[in-house]
Amino acid sequence: xxxxxxxxxxxxxxxxxxxxxxxxxxxxxxxxxxxxxxxxxxxxxxxxxxxxxxxxxxxxxxxxxxxxxxxxxxxxxxxxxxxxxxxxxxxxxxxxxxxxxxxxxxxxxxxxxxxxxxxxxxxxxxxxxxxxxxxxxxxxxxxxxxxxxxxxxxxxxxxxxxxxxxxxxxxxxxxxxxxxxxxxxxxxxxxxxxxxxxxxxxxxxxxxxxxxxxxxxxxxxxxxxxxxxxxxxxxxxxxxxxxxxxxxxxxxxxxxxxxxxxxxxxxxxxxxxxxxxxxxxxxxxxxxxxxxxxxxxxxxxxxxxxxxxxxxxxxxxxxxxxxxxxxxxxxxxxxxxxxxxxxxxxxxxxxxxxxxxxxxxxxxxxxxx
Numbered sequence: 001x002x003x004x005x006x007x008x009x010x011x012x013x014x015x016x017x018x019x020x021x022x023x024x025x026x027x028x029x030x031x032x033x034x035x036x037x038x039x040x041x042x043x044x045x046x047x048x049x050x051x052x053x054x055x056x057x058x059x060x061x062x063x064x065x066x067x068x069x070x071x072x073x074x075x076x077x078x079x080x081x082x083x084x085x086x087x088x089x090x091x092x093x094x095x096x097x098x099x100x101x102x103x104x105x106x107x108x109x110x111x112x113x114x115x116x117x118x119x120x121x122x123x124x125x126x127x128x129x130x131x132x133x134x135x136x137x138x139x140x141x142x143x144x145x146x147x148x149x150x151x152x153x154x155x156x157x158x159x160x161x162x163x164x165x166x167x168x169x170x171x172x173x174x175x176x177x178x179x180x181x182x183x184x185x186x187x188x189x190x191x192x193x194x195x196x197x198x199x200x201x202x203x204x205x206x207x208x209x210x211x212x213x214x215x216x217x218x219x220x221x222x223x224x225x226x227x228x229x230x231x232x233x234x235x236x237x238x239x240x241x242x243x244x245x246x247x248x249x250x251x252x253x254x255x256x257x258x259x260x261x262x263x264x265x266x267x268x269x270x271x272x273x274x275x276x277x278x279x280x281x282x283x284x285x286x287x288x289x290x291x292x293x294x295x296x297x298x299x300x301x302x303x304x305x306x307x308x309x310x311x312x313x314x315x316x317x318x319x320x321x322x323x324x325x326x327x328x329x330x331x332x333x334x335x336x337x338x339x340x341x342x343x344x345x346x347x348x349x350x351x352x353x354x355x356x357x358x359x360x361x362x363x364x365x366x367x368x369x
Contacts, residue, residue, distance in 0.1 A: 159187045166206060
């Protein structure tokens with residue numbers, strides 16, 4: 001193994017393969033990945049970035065209820081989901097995982113439908129083992145652990161991957177999940193996308209730990225820190241970790257050291273709390289630009305290909321959005337009918353109030369949430 005047990009988070013060691021200029025600095029750590037696969041990964045990163053931009057604008061127009069973007073975290077999300085085996089492994093997300101959802105096979109129109117307030121958008125197509133977006137911070141660690149427990153019990157060879165941000169590492173549930181997973185040696189990979197901000201709380205005010213990776217050590221989980229803006233590094237570490245867990249060795253905890261280039265959400269203004277010089281520095285490490293430069297250096301990419309890709313992806317994004325916007329409505333009953341086997345008196349009262357409101361205000365019907 002190149003990574004697990006070799007890079008010590010207690011010494012603050014970090015896995016890096018490619019520098020911010022797209023140059024390989026650790027050739028011996030290079031993963032087995034073809035140029036074709038690298039280009040496909042870059043296309044996914046580019047697609048997620050352009051979708052983020054489109055949806056932020058659509059939200060400002062009142063056409064999405066809310067939105068949390070993956071901008072700046074694409075290398076991490078695609079890096080740790082690309083090694084998963086579709087139909088066999090599982091992805092258990094938080095709410096900021098657009099790039100990862102695209103990678104595991106969630107249709108873009110479903111993602112858009114979800115942000116329009118239609119919960120059916122969280123449904124995965126047949127063969128895509130991805131749970132709906134999870135809003136409750138940290139609880140996805142427990143869900144992934146439960147899935148991994150079932151996969152081990154059924155002897156399927158399936159692995160679960162889950163992720164949270166640095167804010168999620170302040171939740172007790174993340175530690176409970178890691179402890180249980182290690183106790184039973186479950187095939188689950190815990191990811192922390194340390195993007196430096198939990199809404200407006202900076203990383204330095206959330207923990208005194210040397211780094212996030214050390215937080216797995218107390219429960220006995222092999223832990224490792226990786227440059228989250230380096231696609232090659234994340235892909236290499238995640239690939240090894242997934243196979244390590246698949247072979248029955250138990251869980252692994254990975255810290256992806258990255259940065260949230262966008263706002264926390266569409267209702268947030270980071271200009272109020274985020275230092276401009278910190279943001280400017282983060283821009284120089286943009287994972288999208290880094291991988292693009294690497295491909296250009298290899299003569300695998302150029303401006304003509306980029307222009308063609310942008311135009312194709314923009315057309316596709318617009319098409320998916322048009323479909324979602326035309327299908328965003330769903331019966332008001334769905335909000336109330338699936339809480340309990342039979343609606344409680346309070347739910348019945350709320351349902352009647354909501355039904356009366358939407359009958360009186362049909363213009364407010366779209367995007368029930």
